[in-house]
Structures are given as C-alpha cells and as structure tokens.
Amino acid sequence: MRSTFNWGHGLRLLAIVSLLAAAAFPIYWMLVTSLTPSADLFADTPHMLPDFSRIEVFEEVFREIPVATWLANSAIVATGTMVLSIALAILPAYTLSRFRFRGKGALGFTLFVTQMLPEAMLVVPLYAIFGQLALLDTLTGLILANTAFTVPVITWILKGAIDGxxxxxxxxxxxxxxxxxxxxxxxxxxxxxxxxAAAGVIAFFHGWNEYVFAQTLVSSQSLQTASVGLAGFVGELSTPVHSVMAVGLIYTLPAVALYLVAQRYVVAGMTAGSVKG
Amino acid sequence: MTESAPRNGRLEGSRWTPYIYIAPISLYLLLFQGYPLIQELMLSFTSTSLLSPQDSEYVGIRNYQDLIDASDFHATIVVTVVYTIACVVLSIGLGLAAALLLDRPFLGRGVARAAVTIPWAAPSVAVALIFTWMFNAQYGIFNHALRALGFASGHENWLDHPALALPAILLTTVWQIFPFASVVLLAALQGVSSELREAAVIDGADRLSVFKAVVWPTIQPSVALLSLFITIWSLRRFDLIWLMTQGGPIGATNTLVIELYRQGFVYRELGFAAAVGMIGLTIALVVTLVYFHISARAERAGGRR
Known part of the structure; x- marks a missing residue:
C-alpha cells in the first residue's frame, strides 16, 4: 500500500515538474538564445545554458535598435489605455451592479459582442474615422482604439466586484x-x-501587447510600438538572432513581472468576471 | 429613516440616473465599435478597393455568393473550425490537468501556480518570435531535440509544411492560453465540497468515479464558459498566426481572420474582406447564442446552482 502511494506521489511530482518546465521553457529559451554568440546559434548542438558573460548584449541592443523609443511608445499606449478604460468603466460597472433599468440586458449583450469583433475587421472603418478626427498616426488614436476593446471587459470585472x-x-x-x-x-x-488594480493590469497588458492597430493606424517610425518593431523580426535571420531575442525578452519581461506582482488580484478579478459570466 | 430606499435596498435616484451613467461608455462604443461595424456591414455589399475607397460600387450579396462558391473558402472554414475545436479541447484538457495537479497542497505550490501562468502574460508578438525560432528547420530546438532522439530527418520545416504548420500553430496557441483555463478551473475546484469527496472515498469510490460524481458537476459550468471564451478568442486570433505563417503554407493555417486581413490588405478587396468578417462574426454569434440557450436550459433544469 505504502509503496503504491509513493509511486503516485513521485509521478505527480514528475508531472508538476514537466508542466512547469513546458510553461517556462520558451521564455528560458529566449534568454539562452539572446546570450549565445551568433556562430554558436547555428552550430550542430545547441547551447542549453545561458552564458551570462554576454549580458552586455542587453546594453548593445539599445544602441543598435530603437528599443528605447519602442518601449516608451508601448508604455504610453498601455498607460493611456489603462487610465481611459478605468475612467470609462467605473460608472457603467456601478450602474450594471446597482440599477434595474430598461436596456440593461442590451448593454450587457453589447459588452459581450465587442469581445467577438476582431481588430482586423474594424481597422478599415476605424482608419477612415480616425482620418476625419485627425487621429491617424498618433498614440492617442491607438489609446482610443485599444480602449474600445478593453473597456467592456473592465466594466464586467468591476461590476462583479461592486456586486460584492x-x-x-x-x-x-x-x-x-x-x-x-x-x-x-x-x-x-x-x-x-x-x-x-487587476482591471488596470489587464487593460495595461492589452495596450502593451496590441499589434494590429499599432501596425495599421500609425506610420511614423518614431511612433512605432515594441509589438510592431519586434514583429518585423519574426522569422527573419538578417538581424542577429541573439539581438532580436534580447529585444523580445526586454519586451516580455515587464509584462510578465507586472503580471506576477499583481497576479493574486488579476486571477481573482478574471475568475470573478468569467465564473459569474 | 430608510423610507426612501426602494425595493431590494437600492438607493434612490431619478429614473434617468442609470442612463446618464451609461451615456459615456455607450457613446464611446457606438463611435469606436458600433459605427465601424455598420460601415463594415455596408462595405460587405460593395466592391471597394483599398486603393480608391471612394469608388465603391454596390454589388448586393455577390461577395457572399462568391465566397460560398469558392472551394478555397470552404477550406478556410474547415481550418477555422478545426483550429477552434482543437484550441478548446487541448487548452481545457491541459488546463484541467494542470489545475488538478496544482489543487492539492505541496511544497512550493504558490510559486508553481504563479509560474504556470507565465505564458498567458507573454505578449503574442514575443510568443510568435520565440516559437518561430524554436520551429526553425535547421537551428530550431524542436528539430535539435528530434535529432537527439534519433529521428531520421530532424529537419522538418514545421511552419512551412502543409501537414505540420497547423499542429505547430496549435502547440503555440495552447501553450499561451492553457494557463488561463487552469487559473479559472483552479478557482472552480475550490467550490468542490470536501465532505462529498471524502464521503465518496469512504464509500470506496476510485479517483475516476470521485471525479465524475463530485468534481465534474461542480466545475462543469466553468468548463462550459471557458469553451465559449476560447472559441471566441480562437475565431478572432490574428497576431500569432499571421506572424508565424500568414495562413500558409497553401492555406493550411488560413483561418477566417487571416483570410479577412489578406483580402483587405494584400488583395485590397475591402468589400470581400468585410464579407469574410461578417461570416466570422455570424459564426461567433451563433456559438454564443447556442451557449446561452444551453446554459439557460441547464439552469432551469436545476443542473446549475
């Protein structure tokens, strides 16, 4: 009996370790690749461990690639999306929680339908609207477009909390x-x-990660976000792979760090929002 | 003292108060979602070029007819459905396995729970970047691993192979979204009654029977809701697929949203692109209505608490 139990315990531990390894590996591999010299990246056997003596790569890329501008633009878009989403969501969330009124169901349904609309579908009409409002090629335009997609989720999450x-x-x-x-x-x-706080993190994420609008509604190099800058490197081998992966990691880590710091609340907010439906 | 408080404890206010409070968000969504959506719907009945959108010509339902007749489009629908169903099944399956593993206490559980959610926090563009590198035919770690395990070729061009591209995209997608499923299911598992579970164990039920009789009924509504969310997300997922394969090779990963983008921005056929978008939206709406219909019926039948 006892030995069977230990078997099960060992298997469970093995499963947990494999799960964590699978979840972490791609991020780890981004780190290893960024710290491997180009020649070794194309060798027959891969380097499996990061070589921290090459850590200055993370400094070099700031000189070779406009990473600082990209990150600053992404941060502006993400912060703006977060602030505007919350400002717009508070009153409707409160209203959905506390009032009974005609059209309440319609509002709830509309908020849900927005989740089905792909950015790629709305980008053409938005381009025309933004042209008339002089919002093309501005970070403000990106903030406004992103908020249209985040504010319904944020409203729903806040409504769940206000219910309590x-x-x-x-x-x-x-x-x-x-x-x-x-x-x-x-x-x-x-x-x-x-x-x-959780809602803020979710909106910030969306703004930080967003690609389609940033690719189509903005054309100036100086207003490029990190998602668009990095997308130009996907599957391309002419820029040194280790530099590209270093940029990828610099772009990924703030999102992951923010998520881990706020994780408890984000998880609580997401599950409250989704479990209650 | 509380004579002015209306029924069920709500605060007093003018009957217009709720409408004033929802006015800003309504106007906002009308301008940035509703109006573009209507424009897109109208566009789908026209032949319009991205190069000269002012020369738009009304063509009725011709775009839709052309789509229905095109065998390429049938393939697109099939890819979309396969991709969506696989995303739902694999993400929820893996998410449930992870949730069950992380539900019982062990040393370092908090760290493990946090670590397993990391993929969900990674930006899609970065995910596309690292996975494209990992799938690289010559230098990718997947092929290195295959060679190390003694597989003959080990030079599979994953993202450029008609039979491997969709599985590769699926692997990437599932890696990114299973943490969401596991987080939601982990929360749902907290609702499983430990008394019922213990009673079942005392009655001599094995693990599988306990799961079927006690755990599953509790988490079933969460699984249903997750299926809906993952379906909707899969129908609209763009960044990952576009950056990794652009829908190729020969349409192997060409989902509706990829087709929509290609029609609009590569072939510059805005009317056609809009029609593709409307068909995708219809599918999402039908799935949602079916979900609400089923869950309302389950609720009436008392299947849901």
Missing part, C-alpha cells in the same frame, strides 16, 4: 449627505481597490 459591496455602506454615506457620484468614488471604489 453591501448596499448598507452606501446608504450610510447617503444619510451623511454625499451625492451619488461622491459615494461611488469615495466609498465604493476604495472597497474594490484590489479588483480595480
């Missing part, structure tokens, strides 16, 4: 003479701060 705030808290503030907007901003929002 007891109405008594609001009634107490109401008796103290606060207006409803005051109540939402100073009473309800602080109580859902962790979910707000």
């Amino acid at each position: 705030v007891p109405i008594d808290v609001e009634e107490a503030a109401r008796i103290d003479g606060c207006s409803r907007i005051d109540i939402v901003l100073s009473v309800v929002i602080p109580l859902v701060a962790p979910t707000l």
